[in-house]
Amino acid sequence: MTNYMLFPSLVTKMLPTDYVGFTFFVGCMAMLAASAFFFLSLSQFDKKWRTSVLVSGLITFIAAVHYFYMRDYWAAFQESPTFFRYVDWILTVPLMCVEFFLILKVAGAKQGLLTKMIVLSIIMLVTGYIGEAVDRDNAWLWGLVSGIAYFVIVYEIWMGSASKLANAAGGNVLAAHKILCWFVLVGWSIYPLGYMLGTDGWYSGLHGLNLNIDVVYNIADAINKIGFGLVIYNLALQSQKE
Template sequence: MTNFMFISGLATKMLPTDYVGFTFFVGSMAMMAAAAFFFLSLSQFDKKWRTSVLVSGLITFIAAVHYFYMRDYWETFGESPTFFRYIDWVLTVPLMALEFYLILKVAGAKQSLLWKMILYSVVMLVAGYIGEVIAPDSAAFWGFVSGAAYFLIVYEIWLGEAAKLAVAAGGEIQKAHNILCWFILVGWAIYPIGYMMGTTGWYSSFMPEGNIDVVYNIGDAINKIGFGLVIYTLAVKSSQDYIPKV
């Protein structure tokens, strides 16, 4: 039996070997399911943790909406939906940076940490978009700028102010912070690899070219949903004595 997908009122065939299209489908549904889970669980938490869980829901909801668009774009044109992907990232990545600030507020985190993390993330994404879409002839330079901003984020959460605040907070907050740090260091590493595979520069001699939308899609789901589940677990453990109002 042939499977069809409707796009703008037209039925188009999805091939069984279309792994990119398949992961766009799975990604969109997984993100939406995660958003519903986070939103519906808000009432069980102590008030001070609800914002963190709400932001996790917003991250996955925004990603789900963009994945529906990216899925349709891929099926219509057979091209990587770079534009929609960067719109997704420029909204969700700063929100992921916000999560660090929210969980560290109990240890005295100041808004300067928040704005610094958001600034680094925006620079990382804008530079990446310029190098990949607007000025591909200068992709190596813009990739360097984007990479530098990424490593500033890594430094901040592993060795900088955020790391010190996590140590001061201790307990479950420090554990959650450390797990989120690994998401940034390992999970986010797929994005500069994808950037180098999709552009040309000094790295082209050893970095193969190719479409890595499958890896992007899987990486997005793991990073965004996993990020939210870490926050959710922290909120659960920190709200064990909280009695929801009926």
């Protein structure tokens, strides 16, 4: 069995045609760079916004660590690192929900909103993992449950209490909230596409697109996690100027 200690040498032998491995490598470097940026910028913000920027850095740092392992797993086995990916998501996606709560605290967001968002995100991820790695024969059913949880999150931030709080806050908070909402609606929607590409169900016709599930996930992760952080960073920066 291949030893993990050999992974660095395997990575150095990555073929130039291995575009999947390339996206893992770029994802790892991009997440590390974003983490350094967010952490090093903390000193310029007051306590009100420092936690939000810190969480942005934690999201990308956690992702970078997991991408390091996922990159090596791919290099060693040429298989999708499903387990590592879902461990990453189970840590980072709830933190992205925390970001909504943190920016809406100025409008009086309560703990209940945070709990609801985190529980929904965990349901979305756990059922997704079961469908993709545990009970693949019923992947469509688990994907449906995961999708329902996702759409409840979308409703909450677009039309539910989170939306009302953002409208009450107005100004930069409302503008940032709307951008984050678009990330969830459009950016997160890439994940169900990856799920359907990697499992069988009524949607199996998508397999003919010849898209690699890991490429889809890697691009989505880079856009969503780094993009989320940059929106929070810009909000904190603009609020400092007021």
